[in-house]
Structure formats: C-alpha cells, structure tokens
Amino acid sequence: MVQKNKLQHSPSGVHLDTDVVTVLLIDDQAIIGEAVSRLLSNEKDIAFHYIDEPAQAIQTAISIAPTVILLDMVMPDIDGLMLLRWFRSHPATYDIPIVMLSSKEEPQIKADAFAAGANDYLIKLPDVVELIARIRYHSQAYNNLKALSAANATSQLQARQLEQTLKELKATQVQLIQTEKMSSLGKMVAGLAHEINNPINFIHGNFIHLHNYIQSLLGLIKLYQQQYPSVNPEIQNHATEINLDFIIEDLPKILSSMRMGTDRIREIVLSLRNFSRLDQADKKAVNIHEGLDSTLLILNHRLKQDIEIIKKYGDLPLVECYPAQLNQVFMNLLSNAIDALLEQPKQEQKQIVIETEKTDSGKIKITIQDNGPGISPELQHKIFDPFFTTKPVNQGTGLGLAISYQIIEKHQGNIYVCSDPSYGTEFMLEIPIQLD
Structure with a gap:
C-alpha cells in the first residue's frame, strides 16, 4: 500500500478539520497506483493511500477513514460496482464520496455507476488539475457533511439533556x-x-x-x-x-x-x-384502612351530596410506608373522584368503590373507582404530568396526581389508571408490604 503523509484522526467531540483530504485508491493495477501517487505528490495537504486487493477495501477504509475513494470499475476478483454497493451498505463507509475510474466513457456505464451510488465518474488517467479539483471538491463536501452531522448530533444531545x-x-x-x-x-x-x-x-x-x-x-x-x-x-x-x-x-x-x-x-x-401524622415522618407499619377511613371522614362534608361510599376492604397486614404521604395520595384520588361525580346529573346514582386486597406477589392493591364521566383516551397519558389539569382555572393546580405518582414511586410501587365513559374512572395502587 502506497501512503503519503499521515492522517490525523479527530476524536469524538473534537472540532473536525474540514481541510483534511485523505484519498484511498482501489485498483488492481499497481502502475495506476504509482501514477496517481505521482500526480498528487506535490499536494502537501493530501494524504494518499493505495491498495490493489479489493477484498481488503472496506477494512482499509474503516482503518484510514478516507474523505474520498477512487474506485476502479473493472477488477478481476471483485467487480467495481459490487464493491461500490458494499461500501454503500456498510454503516462506516456508506456516505464517503466515491469516484469511479474507468477506461471507457460510455453513457450506460456511467448510469450504472451513479445508480449504484457513485458520486462522480472519471476516465483513467484524468488530467491532474481536474483530478485534484474533484478530490478537493468531494473531500470538502464530505468534511462539511461530517461537521454538520456532528453539530446535529451535539444539538440533539444538548436538546435531550435540556429536556431531561x-x-x-x-x-x-x-x-x-x-x-x-x-x-x-x-x-x-x-x-x-x-x-x-x-x-x-x-x-x-x-x-x-x-x-x-x-x-x-x-x-x-x-x-x-x-x-x-x-x-x-x-x-x-x-x-x-x-x-x-x-x-x-x-x-x-x-x-x-x-x-x-x-x-x-x-x-x-x-x-x-x-x-x-406529623409524628410519623419516617416509614412505619400502619393500618391502611385507618388512613382511608380518616381521609373519608375529612371529606365527609362533600360525600353528603348523594355520593355513596362502598367499602370492600380485604384482610390486610400492617404495611410499612410513609403514612402522611400515603394519606395524601388517598386524599388526591378521592377528591378527584368526588369532583368527577359532582359533574354528573343529580338524578344519577353516584358511587365510589374502595377495594383493598393482598396479592400473591407480596404486595397490597388499593382500587378507587367512581362511576363519573371518565377521562378521554387522549388525556389519560398526560394526567400524571406536573401542572396538567382538566379543571377550570383556579379550580386545580395539576399537582395532585403528579405528587401521587411520585409518592407511589417512593413507595416502590405503581399507580395505574383505567377510564371509560361507560363506567367511569378507576385508579389502582400497588405497593409492597415492606419497603427495601
């Protein structure tokens, strides 16, 4: 392999030199390699590489990272067009400019080359001025493309970081x-x-x-x-x-x-x-039903508006949790259920069903379901977002469900919503009986 000058690789994240020109010639005739090397010998800014074995072309290209590839159309072992398609299919070389070299100047051959992904077409051996001009043109375009891609990648990374x-x-x-x-x-x-x-x-x-x-x-x-x-x-x-x-x-x-x-x-x-529970800021084993009943008692003045509470309490053990925070989740969910039911016509039977049970996986499940108007499908994926609310101005902050989501996450649990206008809205909480 003939090599002139050294290629300086640009590490990731470092400014790319758009003036770097690295040429890789792939031709089975060594005399062509020598000739092109002499043509470029006076160009100090061009690093030239030559190989006469097409089978090593992609590996060599990956190694030296050329900015332009000169590729012979006709070679005995591997056809130039086939090698061109290989370059275009490989993720490391698919966008490197490739100039096809041929001793023939037939329109159909040129068309086949461009159809396979060639960027340019020259007759061997081209005029030195034209060869150097085309090499510099394609190299500059490729370096600009790499710089733009790097800038886009950096912008996308910054955008993701900003979003996070x-x-x-x-x-x-x-x-x-x-x-x-x-x-x-x-x-x-x-x-x-x-x-x-x-x-x-x-x-x-x-x-x-x-x-x-x-x-x-x-x-x-x-x-x-x-x-x-x-x-x-x-x-x-x-x-x-x-x-x-x-x-x-x-x-x-x-x-x-x-x-x-x-x-x-x-x-x-x-x-x-x-x-x-100000005296219970740390986690403590408590009776979940007491927390639910305390919350219902505080909301009792709103429940008197023809809202029926149906309790289906299961046999639960004491649950290790942060009681005050978990009670806040109950308050948020029950308050939202009451708000939804108050939107219903007066003649409608208004119900809130609270069900608890212990699961086989060592967790407890708490379900709070109302028969209100439900939540539309396009809004269900937004309800846990901070500051998102469907309530009128000055009637909701959009923090209740977002806070509830964080509290349940802190309890190593999950919160799910299932809603449909035909039966209302159901929130299901799953938390472990004992925190890690």
Missing part, C-alpha cells in the same frame, strides 16, 4: 411544592386538632360529673314529690309552667346527645391527627 433537565426541574418543583404543601397542611391540621382537642377533652371529661349531678338533682326532686304529695299551689303552678315532667324525662336525653356530639368531635380530631 427540565423534567428534573419540574420533578424538583413538584417535590418542593409537595413538601411545603404537606408541611403547611400538617401544621394547620395539628394546630387545629390541638386547639379543638383541649376544650373538647375538658367538656367530655366533665360529662361524668354533670351526669351524676343531674341524676342526684332529679332523684332529690322525686324524693320531694314522694315525701310531700300535697304540693303548694304556687310550686305546682310553677312546675306546670316549666313542664317539669318533660324536663325530668328529656334532660338525660339532652345530656346523652351532647356526649355523642363530643365523641364525634374527638373522632374527627383523631382522624385529623391520623391524616397529618
């Missing part, structure tokens, strides 16, 4: 909003629960004494009635005026109702504390 960065920024923004939201909600709920809990405990604790006092007073009144059957007319008139018999009968009922009311308030306070 934007996704990470969005995810970080959602996490920050989630953290602030949960912190604010937790502090508000904890403060509210604390403020309500103290006076309610005071009232509830005094019911025992109040009940005893009232029973004692009622007992004393009955004793007076037994010991003094002849009642003073003035006392009798006053007893009739205040309806003493009704008071004696109704007062214990009022006391019982008041006690039931304080019990209910205490349940709500406990549910608020269970929902926020």
